[in-house]
Amino acid sequence: MLSNRKRFESQSSLHGFFRKLSSKNVKKSAKDYFIYFFTLMLSVCLFYSFNSISTQFASLGLEDPLSYLAFSSTVLTVFSVLVCIIMGALVVYANRFLLRRRKREMGIYAVLGLERKDLNRLLMRETLQIGVLSLLAGIGLGIFAAQLLSLATARLIGISLTNYHFMISGKAIVLSVLFFGILFLFVHMFNVKELKKMSLLEMLHAGKKNETAGEGKRGFSVLLGIISVLFILGGYGLVFVMSEKDTFKALAVGGLLVIIGTVCFLRSALTISTGLMKRNKRRYYRGIHIFTTSQFTSRLKTEGSSLAMTAVLLFLSFSLTILGPGLGKFVMNGIENATPYDGTIFYAPMAGNTEAGGDPLEYLSQSGFRINEFSDEYADFWTYESPEITAGFLSGKEGREAEKVPLTIIGLEDYNRILALQNLPPVQLAEGEYAVSYAFPAMKEILKVFQQEPRPLKLGDSTLTMADDGIFHHGWENTNILAEQGTLIVPQHLAESLTPQRWFMNFNFTREGDDLNLELHNRWVDAGLNGYVMWSREEALVSLSSDNLLVTYLGIYLGITFLITSGAVLALRQLSQSSDNIERYGILKKLGVSKRDMRRSLRKQLRVYFGLPLVLAVLHSAVTVFAVFRYFEGLHLAVIASVIGFGALVILSVYGVYFIATYLGSRRILEL
Amino acid sequence: MNPVLKVENLQKFYKTKGAVTKAVNHISFEVEQGEYIGIMGASGSGKTTLLNCISTIDKATAGQILIQGQNITALSENKLARFRREQLGFIFQDFNLLDTLTGRDNIALALAINGVKPGQISRLIEQVADDLEIKAILDKYPYEMSGGQQQRVACARAIVTKPSLILADEPTGALDSKSAGMLMESLSILNERKKATILMVTHDAFTASHCKRILFIKDGQIFNELVRGEKSRKKFFDEIMQVISFLGGDNNYAF
Numbered sequence: 001m002l003s004n005r006k007r008f009e010s011q012s013s014l015h016g017f018f019r020k021l022s023s024k025n026v027k028k029s030a031k032d033y034f035i036y037f038f039t040l041m042l043s044v045c046l047f048y049s050f051n052s053i054s055t056q057f058a059s060l061g062l063e064d065p066l067s068y069l070a071f072s073s074t075v076l077t078v079f080s081v082l083v084c085i086i087m088g089a090l091v092v093y094a095n096r097f098l099l100r101r102r103k104r105e106m107g108i109y110a111v112l113g114l115e116r117k118d119l120n121r122l123l124m125r126e127t128l129q130i131g132v133l134s135l136l137a138g139i140g141l142g143i144f145a146a147q148l149l150s151l152a153t154a155r156l157i158g159i160s161l162t163n164y165h166f167m168i169s170g171k172a173i174v175l176s177v178l179f180f181g182i183l184f185l186f187v188h189m190f191n192v193k194e195l196k197k198m199s200l201l202e203m204l205h206a207g208k209k210n211e212t213a214g215e216g217k218r219g220f221s222v223l224l225g226i227i228s229v230l231f232i233l234g235g236y237g238l239v240f241v242m243s244e245k246d247t248f249k250a251l252a253v254g255g256l257l258v259i260i261g262t263v264c265f266l267r268s269a270l271t272i273s274t275g276l277m278k279r280n281k282r283r284y285y286r287g288i289h290i291f292t293t294s295q296f297t298s299r300l301k302t303e304g305s306s307l308a309m310t311a312v313l314l315f316l317s318f319s320l321t322i323l324g325p326g327l328g329k330f331v332m333n334g335i336e337n338a339t340p341y342d343g344t345i346f347y348a349p350m351a352g353n354t355e356a357g358g359d360p361l362e363y364l365s366q367s368g369f370r371i372n373e374f375s376d377e378y379a380d381f382w383t384y385e386s387p388e389i390t391a392g393f394l395s396g397k398e399g400r401e402a403e404k405v406p407l408t409i410i411g412l413e414d415y416n417r418i419l420a421l422q423n424l425p426p427v428q429l430a431e432g433e434y435a436v437s438y439a440f441p442a443m444k445e446i447l448k449v450f451q452q453e454p455r456p457l458k459l460g461d462s463t464l465t466m467a468d469d470g471i472f473h474h475g476w477e478n479t480n481i482l483a484e485q486g487t488l489i490v491p492q493h494l495a496e497s498l499t500p501q502r503w504f505m506n507f508n509f510t511r512e513g514d515d516l517n518l519e520l521h522n523r524w525v526d527a528g529l530n531g532y533v534m535w536s537r538e539e540a541l542v543s544l545s546s547d548n549l550l551v552t553y554l555g556i557y558l559g560i561t562f563l564i565t566s567g568a569v570l571a572l573r574q575l576s577q578s579s580d581n582i583e584r585y586g587i588l589k590k591l592g593v594s595k596r597d598m599r600r601s602l603r604k605q606l607r608v609y610f611g612l613p614l615v616l617a618v619l620h621s622a623v624t625v626f627a628v629f630r631y632f633e634g635l636h637l638a639v640i641a642s643v644i645g646f647g648a649l650v651i652l653s654v655y656g657v658y659f660i661a662t663y664l665g666s667r668r669i670l671e672l
Numbered sequence: 673m674n675p676v677l678k679v680e681n682l683q684k685f686y687k688t689k690g691a692v693t694k695a696v697n698h699i700s701f702e703v704e705q706g707e708y709i710g711i712m713g714a715s716g717s718g719k720t721t722l723l724n725c726i727s728t729i730d731k732a733t734a735g736q737i738l739i740q741g742q743n744i745t746a747l748s749e750n751k752l753a754r755f756r757r758e759q760l761g762f763i764f765q766d767f768n769l770l771d772t773l774t775g776r777d778n779i780a781l782a783l784a785i786n787g788v789k790p791g792q793i794s795r796l797i798e799q800v801a802d803d804l805e806i807k808a809i810l811d812k813y814p815y816e817m818s819g820g821q822q823q824r825v826a827c828a829r830a831i832v833t834k835p836s837l838i839l840a841d842e843p844t845g846a847l848d849s850k851s852a853g854m855l856m857e858s859l860s861i862l863n864e865r866k867k868a869t870i871l872m873v874t875h876d877a878f879t880a881s882h883c884k885r886i887l888f889i890k891d892g893q894i895f896n897e898l899v900r901g902e903k904s905r906k907k908f909f910d911e912i913m914q915v916i917s918f919l920g921g922d923n924n925y926a927f
Contacts, residue, residue, distance in 0.1 A: 294772035298772035
């Protein structure tokens, strides 16, 4: 009985000891943990902000009957799993790193008689403390970041802020706690495993190991360097030249070549450049140049791979942060012509089955969808195609798959009827003439070229020439995809001699109603029409905006994730290097090197370690971005510049924070 | 002739929560050009604190330290760094060679820091390597050398800049007796042939017996002084042992 009580007492005192020790450890190493904490906080903040999108919609008073926005926010949540896995890898890496630095401390605890079980508990307490702190700080920061994000969302979707109110997303908080809770559990499991692997001897003698500094094989490095440059240039070439045919394949293979090249380049670069630095004795023997150079040579092997990892992650980060919003802008480019009507219904019969359905308008009525209930202003028409007249006719290019799609042909009278619905003047065509119409900016340049040398159009037996000023800028249907091949307008009888392809009906509401769109939508769903598609103006716009939102946010979300990862990996490595360097800088100090000179040497080293991956990443992403932006035809230069400027600003500022934090942290560690 | 080092009434106090520890308590002495002086004392006697003050790594609480007539207690941080590299050479217990540099580059670093022209550096290194017989190990990294070899490279580094004073802190502390003997030979060479002024802190009587004069420190004060003069080293060693046993006997009062 007594012994039980005693054991209990000793246990509870051990408990208290743990609590004190762990919180003391966290406090003591708070500065060492700063980067780790900062990274965790930033990731939680990012995670919360992008998972609170659906709450943002609600706070903006945005309705979403077709769940396009809900879809976007779901996709972001799904990608959050990927983000979490990346973050998890980073956190485990960082933690293992920090744990290794504390081997000795753990060894002393073990010598003093703490069991493995107790050590595990100590570690768990620390993990928990940091986890809870960063979770709280991250969610706090995230709540404010989400407000900013919802302002951006409002702008992207193009709605006013009248309904805006401060919001906190319970769902995002629950998700953050859940995801990061699991993550911390994993971290703890890895910690336990790592601790298990260490022998007591190893723990106590940690940090006493001699470092084997050596010089890489010069010849091999030069060879590797040459190969790496070839790989990188080959990758660039592939991205540029091959992407004409098969964009995604070219980007993937080219990107892979560039990444392999980068890894080889960084592995060889340090060896080659320090070799060169050593060869120039005049420079080598000046001031503490010898020291600075040796700092690089002693870490060639290990640093090469970590620099390569940073460069690759930064490259992905740059590309995604710029291409995401860029694609978003491209998706929305020409939106003013996307919804000329209150609604468009279209029907594409199966090939050779045109007559089977009879008159589509009648079929609609029979199915219970009577357009007259909503509108007296409507026009229905068929579009036609001729297999010989393909997109290449206008673009002048052959070969690409996209150029083999037949062009849409509309009869002049039909075309003028739908223009009348927009209160636009009719198009005039003489017999034997045709006109071309386009809705979106991408076609503008192509048609400018076409107008210089218009080709004659052969339809059956007749040959048409293009009318003077025969190029029109019209939208003639509601659509949620702002891409087109151009439309040909030909005399009505010629069009009708071709095979009808698709049936369209454009309409404007002529009835007053509180929520005509919702009524229309419900009626349409009730009718359950097969093969028919309707785009009301509202739906088309929401669909477009949610596409825009999705690609923009996905790009930024993943981009920043990669950015944080690369910054944290680099910063942690450099900081731990700095602690390894305490002794070396101590020797320099005793030898009479001034603090100013040592700081200069430190800056030089950090500049190389942070700068080298940055330069490579900027080069790679510049090529990639440029190659991809070539396909975003019709996008204004100012828009492109703003997208690139935004990406560069975000990345450089976060990367800059990591650089400065590393420099200041190193100075603190080295007491400079 | 002016003394190379003049310590006047030096005091160094550490304050910890109400209690004051007098690590160095009113110490004064002088070191002449070309002297080889040892400072002995048990651990905690204040000898390392004294050395740290002289080597400008620590700041004295009161008193003056003059090296070549210059009062180093009044110098700013930047001037101190400059002073250290121009006037002082260091030999440490744990060698303190940069593990990332070869022996040659470790020595070159000290010269480069002092702004010696790159063209002269190689020549100076060859010279000092000849004197200390370390030519064979010059291009090895510290981890490829034995402790004695590392310490001799450290000696070369300390002397190559021709400092006015070489400070050695327990230089044989991490060496076996044979290596320690070889190192003391090297230091004697520096002192006799190169006319280097050496101040060495040690608690090892054998090591101390190589010095020409020895100061004994106890509780932060100079307790005794021995001069070797023309005595043989064996005789000097016996004298040192006598003082030490007397010093140690002091402790017995506690029991």
